[in-house]
Amino acid sequence: MTETAAPPAPAGRARPAAMPGLPYFGGIARMRKDPIAYLSEASRRGPVVRLGRIGRRSYYQVNDPDLVRTVMTAPYADIGMTRTNDVLGTLFGESVFTMQGEVWRKRRDELQPAFRTSNLPELFGSAADEIDRTVSRLAPIAEARGSVDCSAALLDLLQRMIVRMMFGVAVPETAAQLTRAFDYGLEYRQRRRWAPAGLPRWFPTPASRLFDDGVARLNASITEIIDDHRAHPPERAGLLRMLMECRDEETGAGWTDDELLAEVKTTFVAGWLTTATAAVWLFDLLGRHPRITAHVVDELDRLPSDRPLRYEDLHTLEYTEDTILEAIRLFPPGWLLSRRVRRTYTLGGHRLGRDTVLLVSPYALHRDPAHWTEPERFDPGRFRHGTHGEAHRAAYLPFGYGPRVCIGRGVAMMELKLIVATLLRRFRFTLADTAPARLQPVSFLRRADPLVLGVAPR
Structure with a gap:
């Protein structure tokens, strides 16, 4: 099986942090109930966080801007769009x-x-x-x-x-x-x-x-x-x-x-x-x-x-x-972007299997104090010096x-x-x-x- 890798991450644990929840399924039920609160909580747990499973698909959230950039710019052979287009394909063609x-x-x-x-x-x-x-x-x-x-x-x-x-x-x-x-x-x-x-x-x-x-x-x-x-x-x-x-x-x-x-x-x-x-x-x-x-x-x-x-x-x-x-x-x-791993891929030191779904939450990234000063405050002045404000480019999406x-x-x-x-x-x-x-x-x-x-x- 072909395997590719993103830029190496600092040494750390081999397995990503995981959201608490049921065995195998993780906290997916909580995500369905209140996705904003759930993804915001997950964004504070690490650069890559395991959320759980829906059917045969594993879900991970990507929170580090450098890794977000990797996911959003990866070659199509490695990472593509998710398979939620059955409805969208009919609607948009x-x-x-x-x-x-x-x-x-x-x-x-x-x-x-x-x-x-x-x-x-x-x-x-x-x-x-x-x-x-x-x-x-x-x-x-x-x-x-x-x-x-x-x-x-x-x-x-x-x-x-x-x-x-x-x-x-x-x-x-x-x-x-x-x-x-x-x-x-x-x-x-x-x-x-x-x-x-x-x-x-x-x-x-x-x-x-x-x-x-x-x-x-x-x-x-x-x-x-x-x-x-x-x-x-x-x-x-x-x-x-x-x-x-x-x-x-x-x-x-x-x-x-x-x-x-x-x-x-x-x-x-x-x-x-x-x-x-x-x-x-x-x-x-x-x-x-x-x-x-x-x-x-x-x-x-x-x-x-x-x-x-x-x-x-x-x-x-x-x-x-x-x-x-x-x-x-x-x-x-x-508020939510998603991508699908098309072949075994290593992201931030974590090995992800084919068909793994990667979620990126602009809402959570935009309110993360690691990237923004007083992120909950409405302050147009933070964009005075550029369209990306004070944050990493991939923390503003x-x-x-x-x-x-x-x-x-x-x-x-x-x-x-x-x-x-x-x-x-x-x-x-x-x-x-x-x-x-x-x-x-x-x-x-x-x-x-x-x-x-x-x-x-x-």
Whole structure:
């Protein structure tokens, strides 16, 4: 059997630390019940920690940033993505999110031109149109000194923004279908993720039939939009047109309809749910920290007040950007990353068998006092001197790490800065309930309860 090794670790015990629990299974039951608390506890027990087993799979958590970097940059022959893609493969198709190895690298290279920084000003215009609609909706509520469910409002806003950026026009019916399909699909995937055993994906259960029917309707709706887009291109270029211009790097041919459909769906969920989750936590933190909010507003007030916000204005918002980076440190939407050992591998001096699952918790890494000063404190100043703050680069993973780092991170940061700048220039928000927020770690790290904010004019 072929065996490879990561860079050698300092001499120490041959077996990694293990979480307490039942023989063989370890503490997996506790992880299912409260994964955030469990993984946070495991992160303090050592650089590599054995968690237990689910079925035939052994689970380990990697906590040392140097070893995290090794895992996230290892060759595909050694470490690849986990086999949780039975649901995601149906939902997204063969996309850059579900592919692995050489076919993934090829697709990623083909996608790069669509996400060039030079495309962001065009996308900014589409996003700005939608946030203006949100401002119009909030204005009468603010005049009445009312309150708003910020969780729902931001989810709706980000959905409309990504649809407009994707298609160049608003398509509300398809947006609603996208919402239903993705919400159910990601919930269905989460239920299967921790199942010790179960029926295969192809077996026709009521849940699987409902999921498959929703995906079929979603695919038909998006295909219809793509066909209409080809026949009647909108005036403003969107991500769809940019994706349609992607070419096979070897033949120069455009993508097939199935390839295009897969990347449209992947881009949609990445630009919507992850960013909306981050935006909710950002406004939660701003509501709890009025002094930091005041610093953000001071920076925004230095922008010209006699014209709408422009794309180039975003580059001047350094403190606002630091505030966003700090918010996604404390509450990274992607709270759990996983990889699978593809052949016997030695990591940090520990021998891991084939099909071992390696978990990396950005949430735990981002709050580890070994890497961050006062990690529980909301302090945008820690990012003053760089986008990784004071910590090891691989201890800050809001967009992932290594070759599979989020390709759309520039779009996400643009969306978040645009939202903060537009809303805080017009309105003053106050947090109605200052009790600690409850976490809901599903596919993304959501806030379990609605974020209700009082809103008033500035």
